[in-house]
Amino acid sequence: MALINYQLARFEASYGTVEQLPEPTTPEVAVAGRSNVGKSSLLNKVFGRKNLVKVSATPGKTANINFFEVDGIRFVDLPGYGYAKVSMKERERWANLISGYFDQERSFNVVLSLVDIRHEAQKLDLEMVGFLKEQGLPFLVVLTKADKLSRGKQNQQAALLSRQLGVPRDRMIVTSSETGQGIDELKSRIAEACL
Numbered sequence: 001m002a003l004i005n006y007q008l009a010r011f012e013a014s015y016g017t018v019e020q021l022p023e024p025t026t027p028e029v030a031v032a033g034r035s036n037v038g039k040s041s042l043l044n045k046v047f048g049r050k051n052l053v054k055v056s057a058t059p060g061k062t063a064n065i066n067f068f069e070v071d072g073i074r075f076v077d078l079p080g081y082g083y084a085k086v087s088m089k090e091r092e093r094w095a096n097l098i099s100g101y102f103d104q105e106r107s108f109n110v111v112l113s114l115v116d117i118r119h120e121a122q123k124l125d126l127e128m129v130g131f132l133k134e135q136g137l138p139f140l141v142v143l144t145k146a147d148k149l150s151r152g153k154q155n156q157q158a159a160l161l162s163r164q165l166g167v168p169r170d171r172m173i174v175t176s177s178e179t180g181q182g183i184d185e186l187k188s189r190i191a192e193a194c195l
Protein backbone atom coordinates (compact mmCIF):
# COMPACT_ATOMS: atom_id res chain seq x y z
CA MET A 1 0.00 0.00 0.00
CA ALA A 2 1.14 3.54 -0.74
CA LEU A 3 2.23 5.53 2.27
CA ILE A 4 1.84 9.12 3.31
CA ASN A 5 5.12 10.98 3.69
CA TYR A 6 4.67 12.56 7.10
CA GLN A 7 8.00 14.33 6.84
CA LEU A 8 6.20 16.79 4.60
CA ALA A 9 3.84 17.85 7.41
CA ARG A 10 3.41 21.60 7.63
CA PHE A 11 1.10 24.01 9.38
CA GLU A 12 -1.34 25.45 6.88
CA ALA A 13 -3.48 27.96 8.76
CA SER A 14 -5.70 28.61 11.75
CA TYR A 15 -9.31 29.73 11.46
CA GLY A 16 -11.65 31.26 14.02
CA THR A 17 -14.83 31.23 11.97
CA VAL A 18 -16.36 28.74 9.57
CA GLU A 19 -16.61 31.32 6.80
CA GLN A 20 -12.82 31.56 6.68
CA LEU A 21 -12.25 27.86 5.97
CA PRO A 22 -10.50 27.20 2.66
CA GLU A 23 -12.16 25.23 -0.10
CA PRO A 24 -11.92 21.48 0.35
CA THR A 25 -9.43 20.59 -2.35
CA THR A 26 -7.81 17.51 -0.82
CA PRO A 27 -8.76 14.46 1.25
CA GLU A 28 -9.30 15.43 4.87
CA VAL A 29 -8.66 13.72 8.19
CA ALA A 30 -10.43 15.50 11.05
CA VAL A 31 -9.49 15.08 14.70
CA ALA A 32 -12.21 15.66 17.28
CA GLY A 33 -12.43 15.17 21.01
CA ARG A 34 -12.76 16.74 24.39
CA SER A 35 -10.39 19.44 25.42
CA ASN A 36 -7.21 17.83 26.82
CA VAL A 37 -7.94 14.33 25.42
CA GLY A 38 -4.66 14.43 23.49
CA LYS A 39 -5.54 15.66 19.97
CA SER A 40 -2.46 17.82 19.50
CA SER A 41 -0.12 15.24 21.01
CA LEU A 42 -1.51 12.52 18.74
CA LEU A 43 -1.05 14.67 15.63
CA ASN A 44 2.55 15.44 16.61
CA LYS A 45 3.20 11.72 17.11
CA VAL A 46 1.66 10.83 13.75
CA PHE A 47 3.65 13.61 12.07
CA GLY A 48 6.80 12.51 13.89
CA ARG A 49 7.30 16.06 15.10
CA LYS A 50 7.67 17.34 18.62
CA ASN A 51 5.99 20.69 18.39
CA LEU A 52 4.32 21.25 15.05
CA VAL A 53 0.98 21.17 16.81
CA LYS A 54 0.90 23.18 20.00
CA VAL A 55 0.19 21.09 23.07
CA SER A 56 -1.49 23.38 25.52
CA ALA A 57 -0.50 23.43 29.17
CA THR A 58 -3.75 25.30 29.78
CA PRO A 59 -6.61 23.14 28.61
CA GLY A 60 -9.29 24.67 26.48
CA LYS A 61 -7.03 27.12 24.72
CA THR A 62 -7.43 25.82 21.18
CA ALA A 63 -10.47 27.79 20.13
CA ASN A 64 -9.58 27.64 16.47
CA ILE A 65 -9.69 25.07 13.69
CA ASN A 66 -6.10 24.37 12.68
CA PHE A 67 -5.25 22.94 9.28
CA PHE A 68 -2.11 20.97 8.54
CA GLU A 69 -1.05 19.77 5.13
CA VAL A 70 0.81 16.49 4.69
CA ASP A 71 1.74 15.08 1.32
CA GLY A 72 -1.51 16.24 -0.30
CA ILE A 73 -3.75 15.39 2.65
CA ARG A 74 -5.27 17.86 5.07
CA PHE A 75 -5.35 17.16 8.78
CA VAL A 76 -7.88 19.22 10.68
CA ASP A 77 -7.39 19.80 14.40
CA LEU A 78 -10.88 20.71 15.62
CA PRO A 79 -11.34 22.79 18.76
CA GLY A 80 -11.67 20.65 21.88
CA TYR A 81 -15.17 20.54 23.26
CA GLY A 82 -16.39 20.42 26.81
CA TYR A 83 -13.88 22.50 28.69
CA ALA A 84 -15.80 23.59 31.76
CA LYS A 85 -14.02 26.81 32.56
CA VAL A 86 -14.89 28.83 29.49
CA SER A 87 -17.84 31.14 29.15
CA MET A 88 -21.12 30.05 27.60
CA LYS A 89 -20.43 32.38 24.73
CA GLU A 90 -17.02 30.83 24.01
CA ARG A 91 -18.48 27.32 24.24
CA GLU A 92 -21.15 28.29 21.76
CA ARG A 93 -18.50 29.59 19.40
CA TRP A 94 -16.66 26.24 19.54
CA ALA A 95 -19.87 24.28 18.96
CA ASN A 96 -20.63 26.49 15.97
CA LEU A 97 -17.13 26.00 14.59
CA ILE A 98 -17.36 22.21 14.86
CA SER A 99 -20.88 21.86 13.49
CA GLY A 100 -20.14 24.51 10.87
CA TYR A 101 -17.16 22.49 9.67
CA PHE A 102 -19.22 19.29 9.36
CA ASP A 103 -22.07 21.18 7.67
CA GLN A 104 -19.81 22.14 4.79
CA GLU A 105 -19.44 19.96 1.76
CA ARG A 106 -15.95 18.73 2.37
CA SER A 107 -14.26 15.43 1.71
CA PHE A 108 -14.46 13.75 5.09
CA ASN A 109 -12.21 10.77 4.47
CA VAL A 110 -12.06 9.83 8.10
CA VAL A 111 -12.90 11.52 11.38
CA LEU A 112 -10.78 10.48 14.33
CA SER A 113 -12.94 10.72 17.42
CA LEU A 114 -10.59 10.76 20.40
CA VAL A 115 -11.66 9.35 23.75
CA ASP A 116 -9.57 9.02 26.92
CA ILE A 117 -9.13 5.29 27.56
CA ARG A 118 -9.11 5.77 31.34
CA HIS A 119 -12.68 6.90 31.77
CA GLU A 120 -16.21 5.81 31.03
CA ALA A 121 -17.72 7.42 27.95
CA GLN A 122 -18.62 11.02 28.76
CA LYS A 123 -21.81 12.69 27.62
CA LEU A 124 -19.99 14.78 25.02
CA ASP A 125 -18.17 11.71 23.64
CA LEU A 126 -21.50 9.97 23.22
CA GLU A 127 -22.86 13.04 21.47
CA MET A 128 -19.88 13.26 19.13
CA VAL A 129 -19.99 9.59 18.17
CA GLY A 130 -23.78 9.75 17.89
CA PHE A 131 -23.45 12.70 15.54
CA LEU A 132 -20.87 10.91 13.36
CA LYS A 133 -23.12 7.84 13.11
CA GLU A 134 -26.19 9.93 12.35
CA GLN A 135 -24.38 11.78 9.58
CA GLY A 136 -22.98 8.55 8.21
CA LEU A 137 -19.46 9.95 8.36
CA PRO A 138 -16.55 7.50 8.22
CA PHE A 139 -14.92 7.52 11.64
CA LEU A 140 -12.60 5.69 13.98
CA VAL A 141 -12.60 5.95 17.74
CA VAL A 142 -9.04 6.57 18.89
CA LEU A 143 -8.52 5.74 22.55
CA THR A 144 -5.78 7.97 23.97
CA LYS A 145 -3.29 7.84 26.86
CA ALA A 146 -3.06 4.04 26.90
CA ASP A 147 0.37 4.28 28.59
CA LYS A 148 -1.48 5.19 31.77
CA LEU A 149 -3.00 1.69 31.98
CA SER A 150 -1.70 -1.88 32.00
CA ARG A 151 -2.41 -4.00 28.91
CA GLY A 152 -5.06 -5.92 30.78
CA LYS A 153 -6.80 -2.77 31.90
CA GLN A 154 -6.54 -1.32 28.36
CA ASN A 155 -8.44 -4.29 26.95
CA GLN A 156 -11.04 -4.03 29.68
CA GLN A 157 -11.60 -0.33 29.05
CA ALA A 158 -11.66 -0.78 25.26
CA ALA A 159 -14.40 -3.39 25.64
CA LEU A 160 -16.35 -1.15 28.01
CA LEU A 161 -16.08 1.90 25.75
CA SER A 162 -16.99 -0.18 22.70
CA ARG A 163 -20.24 -1.12 24.46
CA GLN A 164 -20.94 2.34 25.83
CA LEU A 165 -20.28 4.14 22.55
CA GLY A 166 -21.88 1.43 20.43
CA VAL A 167 -18.81 1.18 18.24
CA PRO A 168 -17.40 -2.22 17.20
CA ARG A 169 -13.99 -2.98 18.64
CA ASP A 170 -12.41 -3.12 15.16
CA ARG A 171 -13.32 0.52 14.66
CA MET A 172 -11.35 1.48 17.74
CA ILE A 173 -7.59 1.91 18.07
CA VAL A 174 -5.75 1.95 21.38
CA THR A 175 -3.00 4.57 21.25
CA SER A 176 -0.40 6.40 23.29
CA SER A 177 1.42 9.52 22.18
CA GLU A 178 3.98 8.79 24.88
CA THR A 179 4.98 5.26 23.83
CA GLY A 180 3.78 5.28 20.22
CA GLN A 181 1.43 2.36 20.84
CA GLY A 182 -1.14 2.04 18.05
CA ILE A 183 0.36 4.82 15.93
CA ASP A 184 1.45 2.55 13.04
CA GLU A 185 -1.98 0.96 12.96
CA LEU A 186 -3.58 4.40 12.97
CA LYS A 187 -1.34 5.50 10.10
CA SER A 188 -2.33 2.54 7.97
CA ARG A 189 -6.02 3.17 8.65
CA ILE A 190 -5.53 6.82 7.63
CA ALA A 191 -3.74 5.74 4.45
CA GLU A 192 -6.56 3.31 3.66
CA ALA A 193 -9.10 6.10 4.06
CA CYS A 194 -7.20 8.68 2.02
CA LEU A 195 -5.22 7.00 -0.73
Ligand SMILES: Nc1nc2c(ncn2[C@@H]2O[C@H](COP(=O)(O)OP(=O)(O)O)[C@@H](O)[C@H]2O)c(=O)[nH]1
Pocket residue numbers: 033034035036037038039040041042054055056057059060080144145146147148175176177178179
Ligand atom coordinates in the same frame (compact mmCIF):
# COMPACT_ATOMS: atom_id res chain seq x y z
N1 LIG B 1 0.59 10.10 29.42
C1 LIG B 1 0.10 10.65 28.32
N2 LIG B 1 -0.20 11.96 28.30
C2 LIG B 1 -0.71 12.50 27.16
C3 LIG B 1 -0.92 11.70 26.00
N3 LIG B 1 -1.44 12.50 25.04
C4 LIG B 1 -1.54 13.72 25.59
N4 LIG B 1 -1.11 13.75 26.86
C5 LIG B 1 -1.06 14.91 27.77
O1 LIG B 1 -2.38 15.43 27.93
C6 LIG B 1 -2.39 16.85 27.94
C7 LIG B 1 -3.29 17.40 26.83
O2 LIG B 1 -2.72 17.03 25.58
P1 LIG B 1 -3.08 17.81 24.24
O3 LIG B 1 -2.44 17.05 23.15
O4 LIG B 1 -2.76 19.28 24.35
O5 LIG B 1 -4.68 17.65 24.20
P2 LIG B 1 -5.75 18.42 23.28
O6 LIG B 1 -6.31 19.52 24.13
O7 LIG B 1 -6.79 17.39 22.98
O8 LIG B 1 -5.05 18.90 22.06
C8 LIG B 1 -0.92 17.27 27.81
O9 LIG B 1 -0.41 17.50 29.10
C9 LIG B 1 -0.26 16.06 27.16
O10 LIG B 1 1.10 15.94 27.49
C10 LIG B 1 -0.55 10.29 26.05
O11 LIG B 1 -0.71 9.51 25.09
N5 LIG B 1 -0.05 9.83 27.22
Ligand SMILES: [Mg+2]
Pocket residue numbers: 039040041054055056062080
Ligand atom coordinates in the same frame (compact mmCIF):
# COMPACT_ATOMS: atom_id res chain seq x y z
MG1 LIG C 1 -4.93 20.78 21.14
